Amino acid sequence: MAGRATGVGHRLFAAHPARTLVLAFAVAVLVGTGLLSLPLATADGHSAGFVTALFTATSAVCVTGLVVVDTGTYWSGFGQGVILALVQAGGFGIMTMASLLALLISGRLRLRLQLTALAETKTFGIGDVRRVLLGVAGTTAAVELAVSAVLALRFRFGYDMPVGQAAYHAFFHAVSAFNNGGFALLLDSVVPYRTDPLVTLPIAAAVILGGIGFPVLLELLRHRRRRLTTGRRGWTLHTKLTIVTTAALLFTGTALTTLLEWGNPDTFGPLHWSGKLLNGFFHSAMTRSGGFNAVDVGAMEASTLLMTCTLMFVGGGSAGTAGGIKVTTFAVLAAAMVAEARGEPNSTIMGRRLAPHALRQALTVALLGVGFVIAATLALLTVVKAPLEAVLFEAVSAFATVGLSTGITADLPVSGELIVILLMFVGRLGPVTLVSALALRERKRRYELPEERPVIG
Template sequence: MATDPAGSIVRRVPSVLKAAWDRLRNLTTSSPARFAVLVFASLVLLFTALLSLPAATTDGRRLPLADAVFTAVSTICVTGLSTIDIATVLSPFGKALIFIGVNIGGMGVLTLASILGLIISKRLGLRAKLIAASDSNPLRTHGGPVNEGQTVRLGEVGTLLRTVALSTLLIEALVALALYPSLIFAGVPPLDALWEAPFYAAMSFTNTGFTPNPGGLVPFADDYFLLTVLMAGVFLGSIGFPVIYSLWRHYWHVRKWGLHTKLTIITTVLLFFAGAAAFLALEFNNPKTFGSMDAWDTTFQAFFLSAMTRSGGFAVVDIGDLYGSSIIVGCMLMFVGGGSASTAGGIKVTTLAVLALAVWSEAKGRQSVEAFGRRIPSDVQRVALSVVAWGATIVALSTITIAQISQAPVSDVLFDVISGFATVGLSTGLTAELSDPGVYVMALTIFMGRIGTVTLAAAVAATNRSQLYSLPVERPIVG
């Protein structure tokens, strides 16, 4: 009997593809955190390949591998740090890739993974819905039975995901419309302004900070309207999609705002004013930054710098010219970052708020942590503490490694590392001078900072084991 090896192989191909497809579908529901990491890693590889094309550069030469990888990571992770001059090195095609990449990355790891998982599996499983809700919903999920409030909101996941996409398009369009006249008045040709305005709008809302023109924002340093519009875009991107969703539904009813919304807005505003006050006090006599400006210019630029160090990434003054004390303040603001489920990075303002409330409650001797008539459960406090611990560990290890590789001043290394981890994009100038090993370490830092320490921990955890017993209690001495 004759055999047909070729026909046998052809018949096997569909079954192999179907098995791979089923495996991918199962991954979207059984481990959405790992799927999220897979999505972002795949996007980084894709954009690395695209940015390596000769068409992506103005001179038609391929970018070195380290520069292509770093630019792809910085784009997908909406960071804004760069080892190349985006404005002069990349062609219109390359800048279009940056524009598309930051909008994809700005949607968020778990939100993007949930959308793709919905497309692949045609439905979101319960665990995937819980993960999506935790990224797009003010009520974060926790172990144990799902309470009634979370159960109700699971049905809103689809609406929330649509809100992410629609709010991104709408806000960027409005910011672009506001920026266009300012670019024209600044001398930008009308045709160039047609694409520069959406580019700046995307960079502000996604908190990235790439600039399409040589010199960055320096040519617009005196255009306070343009800078204010950019700050507004950064603010809307940094407060997070859950807050945007809540404000859209209850913008005239503050009492209906959830605890997450209240903590995010209050902490964001407090940090904005505190950062501006700190920069104003520390830099007012620095001749390289604010020392040559009048009182109004100094005040405005202090607020602008405060907003950008939170995660915006735009800069009018040279960060390398700041005093060391201002560098430390910038590091603190960057490490905190913006709101949860936002385009901003850092440990998030709600993490800081929860820890501050926990410390205050402990100082007052209270049994529970409370705010605005609500009790914050202990598992949320543990997550907040874990985020800070993991974030500090990543920053410390990356700082030590890059400092050893570059032998640069530790203050410059620490600033750029935190800027990368918190996906801010400001730099003292160190990142552009790093060798290839340092570039790869910084890229890894950015990647871990963007996908989130909680997501990363969930992705590498092999299984979730249930413990049906409780060990004896013994209290160690702390403090």
């Protein structure tokens, strides 16, 4: 009987893996809400309100970082531990389950050498599940411990923190950074360290590594070992796209942020030119889905906020801890536009022709993302008295699970908090489940309808 039940459960998972993924994260949110609702979780010993606990748990599990209360003062050590555990579970679960989900789809559909929005299918096989899990765990532990060590030494000897406090602050921020969580123990995030590269650069590096995607990280490590032994180096298209697009967006974000904020007296104005460049890079890295801020985001120029919204919407790499529509989706759409502008019948990129279904999936993800952001912005504008740019920024940050805010999060009414909660959840799991559903539903048509071209533009 148990074997029969197990078989039924396996068939349900195989038929609807996206449904299982959504259910798993929903359960994690509910468990986190229950734990954060305990009197033990708050600093003053009073139970947090249900919506406050739900908002914080959703933000942690979806590794967003938006908060309605200050993490360092409102929550007790137990509450902060729960938040950190939820961030770790959300980041580790996203990386593992998204990779395994991609493997399940590729095994069923026999996809080879094709770019997907989740992972490069050539990287793994169905028999590699154990290696994937161990690889994710090992990579996560290695990066978090390395960043923790650097931060702990800096906090201890650069800011005279007690050993225990330095270690705790370092570990908390390292876990939050690698998982793109955005939670910080200080009320103003990392603003006190904005001119300290020994704090900001390790955090930025952890955010970039976590957001680039586990399939890419594992492939880079594998090919590094192969190159050392055989002298060969060959990356898959997914890895090339992710690295090149991420680097281009980081450079663009750094240049634009630095230039736009150069003379702003409330942000970069008082800084030395080296500090301006450092903070321009840090802010650009945080748009990958990091969520930490080293300057007051609410004081930034409107042009900077719009540029930041664009970078946040794109997000990071597939099957990683970052949100957004993903850099590979952006690259596929860009390749399609270039092909159309040149009058070419097929979209090509880096010497490879893109499959038509990859373009359709990318277009679907991007347009649905735009739809969610617009709908959420309209809903928030009906309940929040704030400028349009601030509300739009909040909506994009929630959908892309970034965590940056202009400062309106804590002032949201309950209805506004519920809208943001839904947007964080949809934004975190929407692209994964949508692309999975599209891939699983792919089928061949046995007939073709008559072709006709409507007027475009």
